[in-house]
Amino acid sequence: MKKEIIISSLNDMERLAGLFGEKAYPNLVLLLSGDLGAGKTTFAQFLGKKLGVKRNITSPTFNIIKSYKGELPIHHMDCYRLEDSEEDLGFDEYFNDGALVIIEWYTYIEEFLPESYITLDIKIMNDQRIVTLEGTGSKNERVVKEIYEEFTD
Ligand code: ADP
Numbered sequence: 029m030k031k032e033i034i035i036s037s038l039n040d041m042e043r044l045a046g047l048f049g050e051k052a053y054p055n056l057v058l059l060l061s062g063d064l065g066a067g068k069t070t071f072a073q074f075l076g077k078k079l080g081v082k083r084n085i086t087s088p089t090f091n092i093i094k095s096y097k098g099e100l101p102i103h104h105m106d107c108y109r110l111e112d113s114e115e116d117l118g119f120d121e122y123f124n125d126g127a128l129v130i131i132e133w134y135t136y137i138e139e140f141l142p143e144s145y146i147t148l149d150i151k152i153m154n155d156q157r158i159v160t161l162e163g164t165g166s167k168n169e170r171v172v173k174e175i176y177e178e179f180t181d
C-alpha cells in the first residue's frame with residue numbers, strides 16, 4: 029500500500045527522516061527517487077543526524093558509496109554515475125552487514141537490489157514536496173504504515 033506524505037518545509041522533512049531513524053533496523057534498505065534537487069540527500073542528512081552520525085553527510089555522487097558510524101552504521105549510495113554500467117561494486121556485502129542502506133538513483137542498480145526495501149519517491153509540487161512511501165515485505169509494510177500514521181497524527 030502506497031502512502032503519500034505532504035512535506036511543506038525542511039522541518040517536515042527532518043521530522044519524516046527522524047521517524048525513519050526511530051524505526052530503522054539492521055539491513056533496512058531505503059530507495060530514494062526524485063529529480064535532482066528533490067531532497068534525497070537532505071533526507072539522508074537528517075536521517076544520519078537522528079542516528080547520531082557526527083561526520084557531515086555529503087552527497088556521494090563522486091564516491092558512489094560512503095559509510096558512516098551512528099547508532100546504526102549507514103551506507104549512503106548515489107548510483108547516478110552507474111547509469112551505463114553493469115558493474116557490481118560488491119553491493120550484496122553492503123546489504124547484509126547490519127547497516128542501514130540509503131540509495132539515491134537506485135534504478136541504475138536494479139539488478140543488484142535486495143528483495144525487501146522501502147521506496148521514497150519525492151516530487152516537488154509548487155512549494156511543497158509529495159513523498160510517496162511503499163514498503164515491500166510485511167515488516168517494511170508495517171514500518172511504512174507506522175511512519176505514515178505518526179507523521180500525520
Ligand atoms: P537531491 O539529493 O534529491 O538531488 P538535495 O537534497 O541535494 O537533492 O537538494 C535539495 C535542496 O532543496 C537542498 O538545497 C535543500 O535545502 C532544499 N530544500 C528546500 N526545502 C526542502 C524540503 N522540504 N525537503 C528537502 N529539501 C529541501
Ligand code: MG
Nearest residue numbers: 068069087132
Ligand atoms: Mg543527492
